[in-house]
Amino acid sequence: MTDSAIADLNEAERARVLAKSALFDPPDLVLADGRRDLVGLDRDDLVTELAAIGEKPFRAKQLWHWIYHQGVTDFSRMSTIARPLQEKLAERFVVGRPSVAADQLSFDETRKFLFRFRDGQEAETVYIPDRHEDRGAVCISSQVGCTLSCKFCHTGTQTLVRNLGAAEIVGQFMAARDAYGEWPSPKGETPRLLSTIVLMGMGEPLYNYTNVAKAMRIVMDGEGIGLSRRRITLSTSGVVPMMDRCGAELGVNLAVSLHAVRDDLRDEIVPLNRKYPIAEVIAACRRYPAASNARRITFEYIMLKGVNDSEADARELVRLISGIPAKVNLIPFNPWPGSTFETSTRGAIDRFSRIVMDAGFSAPVRMPRGRDILAACGQLKTASERARKSVSAG
Ligand code: SAH
Ligand code: SF4
Secondary structure (H helix, E strand, O other), X not given: OOHHHHHHHHHHHHHHHHHHHHOOOXXXXXXXXXXXXXXXXXXXXXXXXXXXXXXXXXXXXXXXXXXXXXXXXXXHHOOOOOXXXXXXXXXXXXXXXXXXXXXXXXXXXXXXEXXXXXXXXXXXXXXXXXXXXXXXXXXXXXXXXXOOOOOOOOHHHOXXXXXXXXXXXXXXXXXXHHHHOOOOOOOOOOOOXXXXXXXXXXXXXXXXXXXXXXXXXXXXXXXXXXXXXXXXXXXXXXXXXXXXXXXXXXXXXXXXXXXXOOHHHHHHHOHHHHOOOHHHHHHHHHOOOOOOOOOOEEEEEEEXXXXXXXXXXXXXXXXXXXXXXXXXXXXXXXXXXXXOOOEOOHHHHHHHHHHHHHOOOOOOEOOOOOHXXXXXXXXXOOOOOOOOOOOOOO
């Protein structure tokens, strides 16, 4: 197929994915008392909201600073804004946060939050501090549940309830920052405790692209939270047409959940493979614009005993990704209640990793963090259920 034929096909497929995703959009940002949440609005939205109450665009810039740089949620603390306007704002707006329904700390300092949103739906967010330095990753959810049902994933046993909105996605990060008191937002290269975002929590971020993109643009804005695209990694199970758009528009780091090197096996354990098979996923990685030697694509590969962990699998993996600026993350399977797989043996993981490393790729084994509180990769799941069973997903 020619490049333009691929582009046309992808455009049609993208439109289909986006339309389907919109069916699962979250409720509006308006509270029961009629006040609107300002979190999750982009700069243009904010200007529009303020214009509607007769305020000039520079007010949006001031509010942006207070909301995203200072982390202030109370209008009366916004000291560059005069008291009468503070009161006017408080009558019409709020600066919201998800509420903390649960907050658990692992023996290894990994911390799992269960956040509750305004309609009662919940999602999990995990903070994984670096073991040696004052920095760490915040693992953020993009959906409540997931439409895909990867065989090894706990979230995949929960049907998709709904997408998270931009406010809820950026809100997870802001609420985690609240918990560590990390405001105002550290400038430039100043060390941060919450230093990277990984979109690896519940859900498939590329099936909620519009909201994820809006949230990431807010997070990346230099006058607010100011986290660079190099510090954000989006993990996808391989939604090919949206990988192109994500690369072109957001330019964040990409992680791809490969997990198998043959279509027959990947069809089985990552069912999305039936729609976008391995060759198409790899081709999308080869054209991912934000990838370079300095910013490699991460191939995530879950180690399942006797399923995908042979030396032949490792050699085939190397063949598939050769020429891509890539690294391989080997993830020992994390069990969850009712799961049927077993984690590969240490020996099998080491042999696998050696073959990948000998081919010139870095292939670290991701040590499970927060297993005791079910906060490790693939263990997240909430009790939220979809009320309207009539909306089907897939
Ligand atoms: N839906 C996206 C992002 C969330 S899943 C995706 O699939 O990429 C984040 C990562 O955790 C993925 O690589 C996923 O395959 C992995 N994962 C899922 N279940 C797991 C488990 N039980 N043990 C280890 N990793 C798991
Ligand atoms: Fe969804 Fe990712 Fe879990 Fe698969 S691994 S079910 S895509 S969250």
